[in-house]
Amino acid sequence: MTIDLRHPLPGAHPLVVGAGRSGIAAARLLRRHGLGVRICDIRSAAEAVEAANVLEGIGVDACWGSNDASMLEGCDVVIWSPGVAITHPLFAAASAAGIPVLSELELGALASHAPLVCITGTNGKSTTTDLTGALIRAAGREVEVCGNIGRAICDVAEHVGPSGLLVVEVSSFQLETVHRLKPFIAAWLNLTPDHLDRHGDFATYGGAKQRLFERQDESDWSVWNADDAEVTCRRTGHAEPLEFSSRHAVGAGAFVDGGEIVLEWRGGHERLMPARDVKLRGPHNLMNVLAALSATLPLEIAPPTLREVLADYGGLEHRLEPVAVVDGVQFVNDSKATNVASLEVALDSYDQPVVLIAGGRDKGQDFMPLRDRANRTVKTAVLIGEGARRIAQAWNGVPVLHAPTLAEAVRLAYEAAKPHGTVLLSPGCASFDMFKDYEDRGRQFKAEVLRVMRAEAQA
Amino acid sequence: MSRGDRWLLILPLVLTAVGLVMVYSSSAILGITRYQDPDHFLTKQLFRVALGLVVFALVALRADLRFIERHAPKLLGVAVALLVFVVVAGHVAGGATRWIRLGTMTLQPTDLARLAAVVFLAWWLKRRPPAEHGFARGLLPPLAIVGAMAGLILLQPNLSSAGLLAATGFTLIFLAEAPVLHLAVPFGVGLGGVAVALYTHPYMMGRVRTFIGFVLTGTLESRGSGWQLDQSLIAIGSGGWLGRGLGAGLQKYLFLPEAHTDFIFSILAEELGFLGSTVLLALFSLLVWRGLKVTARTADPFQFLFAAGLTLQLGLYAIVNLAVATGLAPTTGLPLPFVSYGGSALLANLAAAGLLYRISVVNETGEAVARERWSREAA
Numbered sequence: 020m021t022i023d024l025r026h027p028l029p030g031a032h033p034l035v036v037g038a039g040r041s042g043i044a045a046a047r048l049l050r051r052h053g054l055g056v057r058i059c060d061i062r063s064a065a066e067a068v069e070a071a072n073v074l075e076g077i078g079v080d081a082c083w084g085s086n087d088a089s090m091l092e093g094c095d096v097v098i099w100s101p102g103v104a105i106t107h108p109l110f111a112a113a114s115a116a117g118i119p120v121l122s123e124l125e126l127g128a129l130a131s132h133a134p135l136v137c138i139t140g141t142n143g144k145s146t147t148t149d150l151t152g153a154l155i156r157a158a159g160r161e162v163e164v165c166g167n168i169g170r171a172i173c174d175v176a177e178h179v180g181p182s183g184l185l186v187v188e189v190s191s192f193q194l195e196t197v198h199r200l201k202p203f204i205a206a207w208l209n210l211t212p213d214h215l216d217r218h219g220d221f222a223t224y225g226g227a228k229q230r231l232f233e234r235q236d237e238s239d240w241s242v243w244n245a246d247d248a249e250v251t252c253r254r255t256g257h258a259e260p261l262e263f264s265s266r267h268a269v270g271a272g273a274f275v276d277g278g279e280i281v282l283e284w285r286g287g288h289e290r291l292m293p294a295r296d297v298k299l300r301g302p303h304n305l306m307n308v309l310a311a312l313s314a315t316l317p318l319e320i321a322p323p324t325l326r327e328v329l330a331d332y333g334g335l336e337h338r339l340e341p342v343a344v345v346d347g348v349q350f351v352n353d354s355k356a357t358n359v360a361s362l363e364v365a366l367d368s369y370d371q372p373v374v375l376i377a378g379g380r381d382k383g384q385d386f387m388p389l390r391d392r393a394n395r396t397v398k399t400a401v402l403i404g405e406g407a408r409r410i411a412q413a414w415n416g417v418p419v420l421h422a423p424t425l426a427e428a429v430r431l432a433y434e435a436a437k438p439h440g441t442v443l444l445s446p447g448c449a450s451f452d453m454f455k456d457y458e459d460r461g462r463q464f465k466a467e468v469l470r471v472m473r474a475e476a477q478a
Numbered sequence: 479m480s481r482g483d484r485w486l487l488i489l490p491l492v493l494t495a496v497g498l499v500m501v502y503s504s505s506a507i508l509g510i511t512r513y514q515d516p517d518h519f520l521t522k523q524l525f526r527v528a529l530g531l532v533v534f535a536l537v538a539l540r541a542d543l544r545f546i547e548r549h550a551p552k553l554l555g556v557a558v559a560l561l562v563f564v565v566v567a568g569h570v571a572g573g574a575t576r577w578i579r580l581g582t583m584t585l586q587p588t589d590l591a592r593l594a595a596v597v598f599l600a601w602w603l604k605r606r607p608p609a610e611h612g613f614a615r616g617l618l619p620p621l622a623i624v625g626a627m628a629g630l631i632l633l634q635p636n637l638s639s640a641g642l643l644a645a646t647g648f649t650l651i652f653l654a655e656a657p658v659l660h661l662a663v664p665f666g667v668g669l670g671g672v673a674v675a676l677y678t679h680p681y682m683m684g685r686v687r688t689f690i691g692f693v694l695t696g697t698l699e700s701r702g703s704g705w706q707l708d709q710s711l712i713a714i715g716s717g718g719w720l721g722r723g724l725g726a727g728l729q730k731y732l733f734l735p736e737a738h739t740d741f742i743f744s745i746l747a748e749e750l751g752f753l754g755s756t757v758l759l760a761l762f763s764l765l766v767w768r769g770l771k772v773t774a775r776t777a778d779p780f781q782f783l784f785a786a787g788l789t790l791q792l793g794l795y796a797i798v799n800l801a802v803a804t805g806l807a808p809t810t811g812l813p814l815p816f817v818s819y820g821g822s823a824l825l826a827n828l829a830a831a832g833l834l835y836r837i838s839v840v841n842e843t844g845e846a847v848a849r850e851r852w853s854r855e856a857a
Binding site for chain 1: 635679682683684685687688699701702703705706708709731733734735736
């Protein structure tokens with residue numbers, strides 16, 4: 020059987036592990052190319068009705084509630100979903116049997132005719148990825164934004180021709196099982212401890228990110244945060260380097276000088292615009308903007324186009340998203356804050372004390388480093404979910420309320436914030452204990468705010 | 479009734495017809511993906527062509543060259559006012575712009591400005607021949623005005639149109655027999671202008687380096703900055719001798735952006751091959767040749783410079799557009815006269831061709847020349 024991908028797949032009988040969004044996208048792509056696909060998932064068919072229906076519709080052999088080594092029988096290549104940890108016994112079994120294991124990201128990259136712009140880091144990936152896509156789109160070039168944000172790469176990889184670009188948000192999970200990925204442009208935004216429940220330790224986590232750059236050559240571009248020592252000491256690969264910094268000038272890339280954003284490209288020097296004219300607020304977003312600008316330098320987008328987009332781009336849902344003002348109380352949805360560093364960024368964006376709604380799945384994170392900051396900028400903390408106890412213990416001195424549900428949390432926070440405060444949902448934890456994902460959590464938060472608003476209007 | 483040069487009627491019409499066919503062929507896919515309508519761009523262009531043909535017929539049959547000459551300064555005033563308006567309105571709206579919206583049509587003042595500049599230069603240079611009036615009183619005022627217009631266009635920002643306007647002005651001054659020493663000044667100012675543009679937009683230096691890299695080494699950054707040119711060259715190359723056949727091109731399937739505007743030649747070359755491209759080049763060469771012939775036959779200095787300026791405009795736009803599509807010049811956004819999708823450029827070019835024909839009518843017979851001489855001696 021011939022496999023008509025842009026680059027050959029190292030096998031003709033694939034097994035897809037994990038039937039989440041990425042796994043289904045991978046199965047769909049393989050089916051499009053006429054391959055018989057088996058997919059396995061730990062959940063039962065009853066638990067994943069939607070997925071089961073989709074997979075049945077496209078003729079995939081789905082094995083529910085089972086993912087032991089017997090799944091490998093008759094398979095010669097494994098596609099690994101980012102949602103499944105590689106500590107799973109099936110991974111070791113495949114390796115022992117000499118069966119290649121590819122991540123869903125790599126499968127998408129093999130299928131794509133378009134060059135890849137990959138963006139990784141601990142925080143700011145989604146915003147930077149989306150902004151990079153917006154810049155490229157404004158320049159008139161065909162582009163799809165995919166990965167963690169929006170659609171899975173396997174779903175859109177073949178939508179873009181060779182003159183377009185795929186902008187991919189890449190998580191460290193995707194990189195664990197990557198072998199031949201060679202992005203045209205790869206950017207590393209920052210590195211702080213996260214996902215240590217999956218990767219085990221910080222060194223492994225950083226090492227996973229490095230894999231994005233390892234196969235790049237001199238014709239490719241790498242983009243590095245020059246302000247982040249953890250990124251700087253992990254620089255690797257053979258790509259032409261670009262840098263970004265908010266503190267000092269760089270040889271090639273984007274930086275801030277006297278309040279102005281400056282681009283350095285092939286000896287040319289463009290004072291692009293004052294940083295305060297950028298619509299995205301906050302110091303963390305300035306770094307995201309600088310990263311997106313550096314990553315698009317090799318595309319030589321005209322400065323007026325860049326200025327237009329930056330003055331207009333308002334950011335993403337669930338990232339410090341202003342929801343509504345109810346009777347003087349401002350509600351902000353930062354549901355995307357799934358770790359301590361994102362929570363810190365959110366608190367940094369406020370000068371006045373806020374009422375914080377936090378908590379969620381306990382990933383073994385340490386909230387202690389935020390204690391002083393929380394004491395300064397958190398008026399009251401309303402805690403939800405598994406992680407509530409850990410946060411309450413760590414933040415000695417911060418007034419704490421406990422809420423069994425998000426609805427109750429919103430109500431308590433609203434009362435605490437009256438008359439002119441801010442309610443910030445920035446959980447600092449993953450969402451999987453009470454919600455489907457962070458988007459679900461953010462939408463439910465917004466729905467609750469709407470309910471409060473209606474109640475106030477009737478009163 | 480005297481007859482003008484019929485080539486100047488036929489060639490623009492043939493080129494416009496070729497344009498309509500190519501606009502349809504190159505824009506149908508884009509129309510489907512963007513507006514769910516393959517005829518979207520064709521319909522709009524048909525409307526513009528209809529309008530253009532009315533303008534063309536009116537100008538070719540009725541235009542009064544003496545009237546145009548008399549009102550040259552007013553025409554210039556209107557054009558400059560529109561240019562200023564675009565720049566100011568653009569800055570108020572928080573970004574650069576090149577257009578004025580008129581209902582469903584958009585007007586690019588640059589297209590009026592380049593015709594007005596030619597009319598004005600011909601008017602001025604006839605009245606104050608540079609050789610007699612010296613530099614300060616003869617050449618400096620028109621240079622300043624054309625320079626200012628180029629500057630306004632540069633602010634839009636539209637470097638390539640500004641450059642072509644400056645080149646046209648320079649050539650007209652040369653044709654008006656300005657002393658070589660005087661020519662050195664605008665030439666120097668022009669070079670200075672390029673230097674200043676590069677200094678104030680140093681980012682352009684990087685792009686110039688990229689282009690020089692392509693010219694010297696032949697390596698194109700096809701995934702990065704060279705993607706448009708790369709797709710254009712693929713289109714031209716895959717056309718072969720006879721092309722893939724009209725409508726059968728592949729590059730317009732969203733591989734090549736601006737396929738119906740700046741890169742329409744690439745689609746033509748892909749679908750009609752080397753043969754079709756050669757015919758297109760021949761049509762343009764013929765047009766420029768007839769334009770120059772009319773120019774050489776004029777008796778009146780205004781009409782001489784006017785005809786020369788119009789011919790230059792048509793020729794230069796065609797040359798630069800084709801050079802961009804084939805990688806002989808850095809990528810800029812200039813339409814191919816008569817052929818590319820677009821409204822005000824088509825109107826301006828049809829008006830220019832109509833005026834050339836009109837000039838050929840007036841100067842066709844020896845009588846015209848004699849009449850001119852007689853009226854001059856009588857004065």
